[in-house]
Amino acid sequence: MSETADRVKKIVVEHLGVEADKVTEDASFIDDLGADSLDIVELVMAFEEEFGVEIPDDAAEKISTVKDAITYIDEHKG
Amino acid sequence: MFDLTGMTALVTGASGGIGSAIAKGLAAQGARLAVSGSNVAKLEAFLTELGGEGHVAVPCDLSDAAAVDALVPQAVAALGGRIDVLVNNAGVTRDNLAMRMKDDEWDQVIRVNLEAAFRLIRAAAKPMMKQRFGRVISITSVVGQTGNPGQANYAASKAGLVGMSKALAQELASRNITVNCVAPGFIRSAMTDGLPEAQKTQLTARIPAGDLGTGEDIAAAVVYLASKEAGYVTGQTIHVNGGMAMV
Numbered sequence: 001m002s003e004t005a006d007r008v009k010k011i012v013v014e015h016l017g018v019e020a021d022k023v024t025e026d027a028s029f030i031d032d033l034g035a036d037s038l039d040i041v042e043l044v045m046a047f048e049e050e051f052g053v054e055i056p057d058d059a060a061e062k063i064s065t066v067k068d069a070i071t072y073i074d075e076h077k078g
Numbered sequence: 079m080f081d082l083t084g085m086t087a088l089v090t091g092a093s094g095g096i097g098s099a100i101a102k103g104l105a106a107q108g109a110r111l112a113v114s115g116s117n118v119a120k121l122e123a124f125l126t127e128l129g130g131e132g133h134v135a136v137p138c139d140l141s142d143a144a145a146v147d148a149l150v151p152q153a154v155a156a157l158g159g160r161i162d163v164l165v166n167n168a169g170v171t172r173d174n175l176a177m178r179m180k181d182d183e184w185d186q187v188i189r190v191n192l193e194a195a196f197r198l199i200r201a202a203a204k205p206m207m208k209q210r211f212g213r214v215i216s217i218t219s220v221v222g223q224t225g226n227p228g229q230a231n232y233a234a235s236k237a238g239l240v241g242m243s244k245a246l247a248q249e250l251a252s253r254n255i256t257v258n259c260v261a262p263g264f265i266r267s268a269m270t271d272g273l274p275e276a277q278k279t280q281l282t283a284r285i286p287a288g289d290l291g292t293g294e295d296i297a298a299a300v301v302y303l304a305s306k307e308a309g310y311v312t313g314q315t316i317h318v319n320g321g322m323a324m325v
Contacts, residue, residue, distance in 0.1 A: 038207075038249065038250075038252065042207060045208070
């Protein structure tokens with residue numbers, strides 16, 4: 001597992017208060033991890049802070065699974 | 079009760095009549111303030127009058143969208159990284175009969191009174207969500223509820239604040255952020271002081287309390303809504319009008 005994946009999963013566990021083993025790469029934030037739309041906004045803010053990336057609204061809308069987040073961050077972090 | 083020690087607040091229109099009373103009220107309960115206004119000299123003079131420690135002035139022209147978007151980050155930085163309370167107090171009037179109302183009279187009032195408030199709340203919601211605490215208080219007006227001839231633009235902007243606040247109250251309640259309004263009636267100010275005696279008599283005849291209100295009457299409601307004690311109150315409007323409209 002990549003370093004990005006570890007950090008993303010840690011943030012998801014902290015923000016959503018879910019068990020670490022539920023946070024698989026295929027897990028959907030809303031369908032599998034019980035996030036609501038406000039949680040997604042907060043997660044995106046947390047990712048931006050953790051990785052120093054800017055995630056614009058149209059990109060954020062496409063992030064629905066843990067893997068989506070990891071891929072986006074890997075592609076855009078400096 | 080209603081102790082605001084350790085809290086920070088951004089107040090727009092802070093050098094005006096009601097705004098300065100609100101700022102003083104919040105500061106008296108221990109909050110540190112970022113006071114905003116468009117007239118820099120007036121704002122600096124008010125900051126001196128306010129006294130105390132840790133308050134800052136952050137001038138802003140609320141009809142300039144880019145300046146408005148920059149105001150909250152500026153205030154947060156100046157206040158050391160927190161914004162607990164946002165008071166949307168600034169407002170303008172461009173009164174005219176609707177049939178004679180120019181496009182820019184409509185636009186200016188909506189832009190400053192309603193759109194700027196939205197931009198400020200949108201910007202403040204981010205740090206407030208992270209803090210898991212926030213108090214947004216918008217100063218509306220009795221005419222947002224009752225209407226007033228010659229003020230289609232102003233009444234629309236104030237009623238707009240009420241609807242917007244209710245929507246945002248629902249969006250943000252789970253993060254311990256409350257969004258409320260305070261609706262003043264007729265308040266003693268430089269404007270009402272200048273009215274002819276006959277008109278003042280006519281005005282007060284419509285107020286069961288028999289007198290105009292003061293800035294302090296409004297400030298007291300704002301202090302309450304800003305406090306931790308008001309955490310279960312959201313999406314509401316407190317009418318402070320001596321009974322002239324009961325809704």
